[in-house]
Amino acid sequence: MASAYGPRRGTPGRRLFEALVGVLCLLALAVVVAALHRLRLYVAYSGLTRLRLCAATFELWLGVLLVLIVVLGPVRRAARHLPRIAALAGAVLLLALGAASPDALIARVAVAQYRAEGVVDVRDLEGLSAGAVPWLDRLPEPERSCLLRPIAAELARGEAWFETNAARKAARDVLSLRPVVEADCANGGPGPRPGSASSSRAPIASEAHPFTS
Numbered sequence: 001m002a003s004a005y006g007p008r009r010g011t012p013g014r015r016l017f018e019a020l021v022g023v024l025c026l027l028a029l030a031v032v033v034a035a036l037h038r039l040r041l042y043v044a045y046s047g048l049t050r051l052r053l054c055a056a057t058f059e060l061w062l063g064v065l066l067v068l069i070v071v072l073g074p075v076r077r078a079a080r081h082l083p084r085i086a087a088l089a090g091a092v093l094l095l096a097l098g099a100a101s102p103d104a105l106i107a108r109v110a111v112a113q114y115r116a117e118g119v120v121d122v123r124d125l126e127g128l129s130a131g132a133v134p135w136l137d138r139l140p141e142p143e144r145s146c147l148l149r150p151i152a153a154e155l156a157r158g159e160a161w162f163e164t165n166a167a168r169k170a171a172r173d174v175l176s177l178r179p180v181v182e183a184d185c186a187n188g189g190p191g192p193r194p195g196s197a198s199s200s201r202a203p204i205a206s207e208a209h210p211f212t213s
Helices: 014-046 050-072 084-098 102-117 130-136 143-156 166-177 202-206
Strands: none
Touching: 014 050, 014 102, 050 084, 050 102, 084 102, 102 130, 130 143, 130 166
16 A cells, blocks of 8 residues: 555655655564564563464464565565465464364363473463364363363264264363363362462462563
8 A cells, every 4th residue: 555655666765755654564573573672572581372363363464464565575576475475474374273283282282381390370271172182181170171071061962974083083082081070160179279379370470470560
């Protein structure tokens, strides 16, 4: 759009216009990098969620788009293909996200956080799909059974042929080896609910928070 309404190629001021557009794209790219860094701090502090994963994917696509504008924008022939390249980059990112199994990635980050800090916020893991079962199975009881029980019930009901996939089969294999056990899920099991104000994560609030100045 900027190229369409700016000075035409070969006219005075065109190079200055392209330089200003390039600077604007670089400044926007700096904003994207800052947003990704801030999102990383959120994930490091309170775990990964579907919303944060979608936000990170969009920010990555926006960063790729800005880099393409800076690199290919001055090249006239390549600039014509920018919309197609941007759409292709978005499709590749979405395919990569689907191949990585978002729910499995969320559960994997939660397990890693539990191993590092000894706590896990089950509220961020509720409602995950069967793809997360192999990772949720590594959590301690009663959190493990509280999170796996709804998934096990959903798998027990069966599914249509087009819903069958490798993740659901792997989940059934895990649950057949280690079935869910009875647990007090109303309070997240005995003791304080992990991630709550009374859990072992609470003392972090008195330390320097990553989002406070």
